[in-house]
Amino acid sequence: MQQGTIIVTGAGRGLGREIALTLAAAGMAVAATDVDGSAAEATAAAITAKDGRALGLSLDVRDATAIKAAFTAAEKAIGLATALVNNAGIYPDNTLLDMPEATWDAVIDTNLKGTFLCAQRFVRQRIAAGGGGAIVNLASTAAFSARIGAGHNSASKAGVAMLTRSMAQEWGPHGIRVNAVAPGLIEVEGNRVNPEYKANFLPMIPLGRTGQPPDIAATVAFLLSDGAAFINGVVLPVDGGFLTGRPLQRSGGI
Ligand SMILES: NC(=O)c1ccc[n+]([C@@H]2O[C@H](COP(=O)([O-])OP(=O)(O)OC[C@H]3O[C@@H](n4cnc5c(N)ncnc54)[C@H](O)[C@@H]3O)[C@@H](O)[C@H]2O)c1
Known part of the structure; x- marks a missing residue:
């Protein structure tokens, strides 16, 4: 059973929705936020339909003013957040040579700047409340392994990986794990x-x-739990072993 209040970004569908539902089922009150406000509300409705506590909010993680307003609204409705999952992200395919500047900006702003802005707001609130709390950022194997058409995504996620380590160093003394x-x-x-x-x-x-x-979702739940109380600053691959390298045998088949 996990207690407290969690803010999940990009919770309208995909991994964010699954993370929101999983943490709600574990006992947390959930602020489900998404740039698609009706999708966020649908996630919150799915939680309350199962007797969980949730609030759906429209939130674009690229907008610092909107983040402040949404986090304050969440605090008023379901309590000050004790955890944050920076999940909102986009990964459009685009090779580098023909990539429009606007596509580069959209990916970096959503995946990297959005993670920074939401975490900064969360931590300011946590420190004002005396510290403590936990953040999980969604990086990607793309941070470590390039793919054609994903240069912007890989760069953003490599940034998220290093930002996670910097956050862990700067905010660990406040009892906040990242x-x-x-x-x-x-x-x-x-x-x-x-x-x-x-x-x-x-x-x-x-x-x-x-x-x-x-x-x-299960890995995020673990990293937020007391079982992970001494885990800080890791970037944990959840990839079936993809990042181990090339599963090839030089002298023939296995
Ligand atoms: N699915 C995968 O295979 C995979 C692999 C590695 C990493 N990831 C990461 O996991 C996260 C979720 O991916 P997904 O596959 O569930 O994606 P998805 O496209 O299914 O869902 C992403 C959600 O984020 C929301 N969103 C997009 N831009 C936003 C913004 N500016 N502000 C707030 N919300 C915004 C979308 O509306 C959507 O609901 C992303 O950060 C992604 O990079 C996913």
């Missing part, structure tokens, strides 16, 4: 993974399967 999860290929709702890409990717995953949203 960790990150680096998902591999996870099939979110709507199954938007191209079948050909998936078929090519599967041989690179030692466990032989793609991930599912509960694989990520």
Whole structure:
């Protein structure tokens, strides 16, 4: 059973929605936020339908003023947040040579700046309340392993990985732990993974399967729990072993 209040960004669908539902089922009050306000409200409604405590809020993580307003509204409705999950992120495909500047900016602003702005607001509130709390940032295996068409995403997630370590150093003395999860290929709702890409990717995953949203939500829940009380500043791959390297045998098949 986990207590307290959590803010989840990008909670309208995909991993954010699963994380919100999982932490609510574990006993936390949840502020489900998303740039798509009606999707955020739908996540909150799914939680309250199961007797959980939740609030759905429209929030664009690129907007510092909106973050302050949303976090204050969440505090008034369901209590001061004790945990934050920086999940909102975008990963459009675009090769570098023809990438519009606006696409680069959108990815960096959402994935990296949004993570910074939300964490800064959360921590200011936590320190004003005496400290303590936990943050989980959504990085990606893309932080460590490049893919054609994902240069902007990889750069943003490598930034999230280092930002996680800096946050852990600066905010650990306030009793605030900051960790990150680096998902591999996870099939979110709507199954938007191209079948050909998936078929090519599967041989690179030692466990032989793609991930599912509960694989990520369970890891986030663990990192926020007391069981992870001495874990601070890690970027934890949840990828079936993809980041181990190349699963190839030089002298033939296994
Ligand atoms: N699915 C994967 O395979 C995978 C792998 C590695 C990392 N990730 C990371 O996990 C996170 C969630 O990914 P997903 O697959 O669930 O994505 P998704 O596209 O299914 O959901 C992302 C959610 O974020 C919201 N969002 C987008 N821009 C926003 C903004 N500016 N402010 C607030 N909300 C915004 C969207 O409306 C959407 O509800 C992202 O940070 C992503 O980079 C996902």
